[in-house]
Amino acid sequence: MIRIDNSSAVPIYEQVKDGLRGLVTRKLLGPGDQVPPIRGLAELLVVNPNTIARAYRELILEGFLESRKGEGAFIARGAVSRASNGMESIRRRLVDHILLSRRAGLSWKDVQSAIQEAKEEDSNVEK
Amino acid sequence: MIRIDNSSAVPIYEQVKDGLRGLVTRKLLGPGDQVPPIRGLAELLVVNPNTIARAYRELILEGFLESRKGEGAFIARGAVSRASNGMESIRRRLVDHILLSRRAGLSWKDVQSAIQEAKEEDSNVEK
Amino acid sequence: MIRIDNSSAVPIYEQVKDGLRGLVTRKLLGPGDQVPPIRGLAELLVVNPNTIARAYRELILEGFLESRKGEGAFIARGAVSRASNGMESIRRRLVDHILLSRRAGLSWKDVQSAIQEAKEEDSNVEK
Amino acid sequence: MIRIDNSSAVPIYEQVKDGLRGLVTRKLLGPGDQVPPIRGLAELLVVNPNTIARAYRELILEGFLESRKGEGAFIARGAVSRASNGMESIRRRLVDHILLSRRAGLSWKDVQSAIQEAKEEDSNVEK
DNA sequence: GTGGTCTAGACCACC
DNA sequence: GTGGTCTAGACCACA
Numbered sequence: 001m002i003r004i005d006n007s008s009a010v011p012i013y014e015q016v017k018d019g020l021r022g023l024v025t026r027k028l029l030g031p032g033d034q035v036p037p038i039r040g041l042a043e044l045l046v047v048n049p050n051t052i053a054r055a056y057r058e059l060i061l062e063g064f065l066e067s068r069k070g071e072g073a074f075i076a077r078g079a080v081s082r083a084s085n086g087m088e089s090i091r092r093r094l095v096d097h098i099l100l101s102r103r104a105g106l107s108w109k110d111v112q113s114a115i116q117e118a119k120e121e122d123s124n125v126e127k
Numbered sequence: 128m129i130r131i132d133n134s135s136a137v138p139i140y141e142q143v144k145d146g147l148r149g150l151v152t153r154k155l156l157g158p159g160d161q162v163p164p165i166r167g168l169a170e171l172l173v174v175n176p177n178t179i180a181r182a183y184r185e186l187i188l189e190g191f192l193e194s195r196k197g198e199g200a201f202i203a204r205g206a207v208s209r210a211s212n213g214m215e216s217i218r219r220r221l222v223d224h225i226l227l228s229r230r231a232g233l234s235w236k237d238v239q240s241a242i243q244e245a246k247e248e249d250s251n252v253e254k
Numbered sequence: 255m256i257r258i259d260n261s262s263a264v265p266i267y268e269q270v271k272d273g274l275r276g277l278v279t280r281k282l283l284g285p286g287d288q289v290p291p292i293r294g295l296a297e298l299l300v301v302n303p304n305t306i307a308r309a310y311r312e313l314i315l316e317g318f319l320e321s322r323k324g325e326g327a328f329i330a331r332g333a334v335s336r337a338s339n340g341m342e343s344i345r346r347r348l349v350d351h352i353l354l355s356r357r358a359g360l361s362w363k364d365v366q367s368a369i370q371e372a373k374e375e376d377s378n379v380e381k
Numbered sequence: 382m383i384r385i386d387n388s389s390a391v392p393i394y395e396q397v398k399d400g401l402r403g404l405v406t407r408k409l410l411g412p413g414d415q416v417p418p419i420r421g422l423a424e425l426l427v428v429n430p431n432t433i434a435r436a437y438r439e440l441i442l443e444g445f446l447e448s449r450k451g452e453g454a455f456i457a458r459g460a461v462s463r464a465s466n467g468m469e470s471i472r473r474r475l476v477d478h479i480l481l482s483r484r485a486g487l488s489w490k491d492v493q494s495a496i497q498e499a500k501e502e503d504s505n506v507e508k
Numbered sequence: 509g510t511g512g513t514c515t516a517g518a519c520c521a522c523c
Numbered sequence: 524g525t526g527g528t529c530t531a532g533a534c535c536a537c538a
Contacts, residue, residue, distance in 0.1 A: 512536080512537105520529100523524080
């Protein structure tokens with residue numbers, strides 16, 4: 001459900017947070033649904049459990065997740081709106097990345113070609 | 128000629144490297160041309176000389192620059208093709224970032240709006 | 255395991271790089287093995303941590319080491335062949351130095367006596 | 382008559398000094414003979430005149446060369462014995478280089494093969 | 509705890 | 524003047 005890019009500059013715990021938010025905005029998960037246990041998800045994504053724990057911790061602080069002792073973690077009631085707030089920060093990160101690439105000499109044509117390439121690769125992975 | 132974003136997650140020395148590569152791809156600098164002295168560029172960009180020295184050092188290891196002790200640093204012969212290779216990897220990094228954002232739930236419309244926003248901010252900084 | 259000559263013209267960070275490569279060619283370290291933490295090795299060799307960090311950084315750029323943030327640095331998969339390539343370039347450097355000495359008028363007899371002297375000093379330092 | 386290796390770790394001015402000493406030990410030049418003017422030699426070896434000037438200056442301080450105003454520089458009377466003293470420092474430099482290579486993991490077998498290779502290349506260039 | 513970045517400032521070598 | 528190395532010490536990110 002969530003894919004991790006180890007070689008990305010974006011920290012893994014952020015990718016995990018983004019991934020969970022994505023599942024909610026894409027309606028694959030909703031308020032009240034249980035998210036995988038830390039250890040299970042860590043095993044699934046082949047990352048350190050501490051990394052998952054950090055992602056969950058921050059999502060809980062943010063009010064996106066709720067943890068119930070002894071039961072696990074669940075999507076919180078206000079998660080849908082909070083997820084779209086999260087989307088905004090993801091968008092902003094992309095804007096910054098584009099600006100940096102520009103500063104490094106990338107032309108707008110290159111930027112457009114990058115989007116085209118991403119679209120093609122994206123549809124390839126579609127299920 | 129080179130702009131630095133101190134608050135970026137991308138290290139300053141990488142921004143300097145990208146900036147120099149950009150000057151070559153934009154034909155503002157070519158093989159044999161001398162690049163600014165370390166201390167001068169450091170003063171210009173208001174960063175520590177060590178940081179510039181590191182950028183130059185890595186560009187030398189990469190074969191993009193050549194340095195002659197006591198004379199200065201110069202764009203190497205093979206720099207043009209290396210620079211375009213570098214551009215390609217910057218483009219590729221952007222593709223990956225877009226895919227990551229998509230997986231996190233960002234819509235293509237959001238991606239387009241991000242580009243639009245970047246374009247606006249980019250022209251603001253232009254002098 | 256690694257010996258450093260502070261008074262040598264060869265920079266310390268190069269000696270550290272050579273030393274690590276040597277440990278691999280001598281099979282004392284292999285792919286996947288963890289190398290000492292930067293600060294630990296710095297203390298051991300009585301040099302500044304930055305100097306060790308630079309050696310590690312360049313070995314990473316070279317593909318000889320891999321680092322995982324918060325975990326440590328490890329010998330990379332392709333390290334063995336890269337190490338022997340490195341040995342080859344060290345050997346080549348020695349050939350060039352000998353030729354240089356010859357051009358400067360050193361006789362082959364002098365060259366042999368130099369090796370003899372090196373052998374003696376080498377065994378003196380051995381523990 | 383003198384060959385320069387730009388990529389060597391040995392500074393160019395030292396190579397020039399060594400080269401001149403070599404010409405004397407090989408009896409191609411003797412006391413009273415004039416050495417080339419700084420500018421001419423610099424042009425011949427394609428190096429900065431300052432570099433040649435430094436080599437000559439140090440050889441004069443050492444008593445190996447003598448300069449006569451308006452005439453040029455000449456091999457000094459005591460040059461032959463001083464040249465062999467110089468040979469000793471060249472030999473010592475070689476010993477140090479071998480020790481460093483050893484420390485970097487080079488085996489004695491590799492050292493011997495390096496000498497063999499140097500011998501072959503040396504005879505190729507012989508006139 | 510790990511590695512990574514940056515600053516500040518000193519010292520050396522070469523031209 | 525140029526680049527190159529090293530130290531000292533601070534701060535951040537990640538596990």
